[in-house]
Amino acid sequence: MGEEKAEITVSLPVEVINLPKDLIIANDIPTAINVRIFGPRSLIRDVAIQRLPKIIDLKNTSPGKITIHIDPETLPIPTGVKITRFQPSEFNIILEPMMRKELMVKPEIIGTPAKGYKIEKIETIPDRVIASGLPRELNKLREIKTLPINIDGATEIIKVRSGLNMKDITNTETNISEVTVTVYIKPIEGIKKIQRVPVKLYPPISKISFWPKEVSITLKGPLTELNNITANDITVMIETQDLTKGIHVIEPKCIVPEGISLLNIIPQKIKVYKAKK
CATH class of the missing domain: 2.170.120.30 (RNA Polymerase Alpha Subunit; Chain A, domain 2)
Structure with missing residues (x-):
């Protein structure tokens, strides 16, 4: 009390x-x-x-x-x-x-990959959601964005779980709240021409002469790797072990670094002379 x-x-x-x-x-x-x-x-x-x-x-x-x-x-x-x-x-x-509508999911990507890299493709699972809400909101929508996904400086695949951006559609709900977004990052490919690459004999034999002594090579591959390749990283050779005496026109064998492909070699054939004893 x-x-x-x-x-x-x-x-x-x-x-x-x-x-x-x-x-x-x-x-x-x-x-x-x-x-x-x-x-x-x-x-x-x-x-x-x-x-x-x-x-x-x-x-x-x-x-x-x-x-x-x-x-x-x-x-x-x-x-x-x-x-x-x-x-x-x-x-x-x-x-x-209440209105229900199927909406595409659009990943919101911010930033850019590292120099020499690019986005190859973007995969979203699931890529559609069912939205429920007011007709006046849903009638304006064709897609729904994810929350921002930062790929700045990326050099490899980025896979994240991302929520949906519901900021401007406060009276709307979706059947799922998150999606899986995979951003595939790959090196940008380019072409590089390297001149005056020396031609070698394998095995070296003193009684064999050939011309030209140098060739031009055109390579294709990731720019990040092409930029560092020089003539010293390429082997152009003529195999001599089964070569008979006389004059021959031979396509040289070219070995390039792994991950790099050979597009062209000029000239494509080397004139080789093996002298008699």
């Missing part, structure tokens, strides 16, 4: 239940009811800690505007605590038919 009393304002969450599956709330409604209460300090403390919700039951409702009147007797306040005031005392809920 003699317990000290107090007066405070508490915020009671608004919780909507039994919303029909084919309807959606089309307007902003209060998230909480602010209630000024007076009573024994222990009871006041319990109310503040528990923050029991104000339940709004939408069972058997239909499209249109519903006015919710807040009756203080229905607020979850224990006996012995007095409500001195509360707000809001009423608010409207506008219900509209």
